[in-house]
Amino acid sequence: MRYKESPEPPNPDCPTPPGWEDKVMHSAFRIGETLVMASDGHGGPTRFDGFSLSITARDDAEAKRVFDALADGGQLIAPLSPTFFASSFGMLADRFGVSWMVIALKA
CATH class of the missing domain: 3.30.720.110 (Signal recognition particle alu RNA binding heterodimer, srp9/1)
Structure with a gap:
């Protein structure tokens, strides 16, 4: 799910930074039998x-x-x-x- 796909509007106390609309908010994938959950970083260089x-x-x-x-x-x-x-x-x-x-x- 990308930030722009959230079913709720951003929390005014924790707004989504400009330009983050296409970043990943929630992701889950399997490696073998392991579930890995991830999201895009917290800003700054990767x-x-x-x-x-x-x-x-x-x-x-x-x-x-x-x-x-x-x-x-x-x-x-x-x-x-x-x-x-x-x-x-x-x-x-x-x-x-x-x-x-x-x-x-x-x-």
Whole structure:
């Protein structure tokens, strides 16, 4: 839902900033069985610094599928490979600059 699609008028104590009509107010999407909820930022420049999101895949095949999809148009940080703690683990920044860690734990 975009701000302009809200069924209620903006709260006068917390008005919608000018130019935000097409920004996302509420969004929900699934990654595997996980529901992720999001909205556009709180103004200012967009930066994705200082954090990484982690997604756990059920097996190596799913880890590769997720990793490849997130890496499309992005930047590889660490290739998907086995480690002492996971059968598959890799790190990347997606096309939007969001850092991700993808992992398939050892059985």
